[in-house]
Amino acid sequence: MRLDKFISNCGYASRKEVKKLIKQKAVSVDGAIAKSHDMNISDDAQVTVNGAVLSYREFVYLMLNKPSGYVSATEDKKYPVVTDLVSGEYAHFDVFPVGRLDIDTEGLLILTNDGKLAHELTSPKKDVYKKYFAVLDKPAQRSDIEDFAKGMEFKDFTAKPAIMEISENPCEVYIQISEGKFHQVKRMCERIGKSVVYLKRVSIGKLVLDEALELGEIRELTDDELKLLKA
Numbered sequence: 001m002r003l004d005k006f007i008s009n010c011g012y013a014s015r016k017e018v019k020k021l022i023k024q025k026a027v028s029v030d031g032a033i034a035k036s037h038d039m040n041i042s043d044d045a046q047v048t049v050n051g052a053v054l055s056y057r058e059f060v061y062l063m064l065n066k067p068s069g070y071v072s073a074t075e076d077k078k079y080p081v082v083t084d085l086v087s088g089e090y091a092h093f094d095v096f097p098v099g100r101l102d103i104d105t106e107g108l109l110i111l112t113n114d115g116k117l118a119h120e121l122t123s124p125k126k127d128v129y130k131k132y133f134a135v136l137d138k139p140a141q142r143s144d145i146e147d148f149a150k151g152m153e154f155k156d157f158t159a160k161p162a163i164m165e166i167s168e169n170p171c172e173v174y175i176q177i178s179e180g181k182f183h184q185v186k187r188m189c190e191r192i193g194k195s196v197v198y199l200k201r202v203s204i205g206k207l208v209l210d211e212a213l214e215l216g217e218i219r220e221l222t223d224d225e226l227k228l229l230k231a
C-alpha cells in the first residue's frame with residue numbers, strides 16, 4: 001500500500017498533508033525517515049508521525065442523524081450532501097451513504113467506505129427491514145394496517161408486505177419496509193389516502209438510531225452496533 005493512503009486511512013492527515021509531513025521529515029517507516037509520499041509499504045509496517053505510532057484501518061462505519069435539506073449522495077449540483085457533514089478524523093475516508101433517504105427525510109443513515117456491507121444492506125434479496133416514524137395528515141385506521149400487510153402494486157414495482165403500527169396519536173405511525181424504492185413510504189401512504197408530513201428513519205435491521213445524536217451529528221458505530229448491522 002502507498003504510504004499516503006496508509007496515513008490518510010488512519011484518519012491522521014489528507015494525502016496532500018502527508019506530502020508536507022514527509023518534507024518536514026516527520027514520518028518514519030519501520031524506524032527509517034520516509035522520503036516519499038508514494039512509497040510502497042508492507043501491510044504490517046510500523047508507521048510513525050512525529051513519533052506517534054499509527055494504527056491502520058481500511059473501513060469506517062458512521063451513524064448520521066440526517067437532517068432535512070441534505071441529499072443522500074457524495075455530490076450534488078444544487079443541494080448540500082450528507083458527506084458534507086463528515087469532518088475531523090473521518091474526513092479522509094471516502095465514505096458514501098448506504099441507501100438513500102429523501103432530502104426532507106431525517107434520521108438514521110449509515111456512511112461507510114465498505115462497499116460489500118453497503119451492498120448487503122441495500123440488496124432487496126436480503127430483506128433487511130427499515131423502520132420509519134411518520135406523521136400523517138390524517139389519522140391511520142386498522143384497515144391501513146391490513147393494506148400495508150398485503151403489499152402493494154405500483155406501476156414500476158410491487159411493494160412487499162409492510163408493517164404498520166399506529167401510535168396513541170393515530171396520525172403518528174411506525175412503518176417497516178424491507179426494500180428502499182424511491183419514495184416508497186410516501187407512496188404507500190398516498191395509496192391509503194394519506195400524505196406524509198414528516199418522516200424519520202429510526203432503525204435499519206437491528207441497528208437503532210442513537211437518539212442522543214443531534215440532527216447533523218455523526219459518530220462511529222460501536223463494535224456491538226456493527227455486529228448488529230452485519231447480523
Ligand code: URA
Nearest residue numbers: 102105183184185186
Ligand atoms: N420512503 C420514503 O418515501 N422516503 C424516504 O426517505 C425513505 C423511505
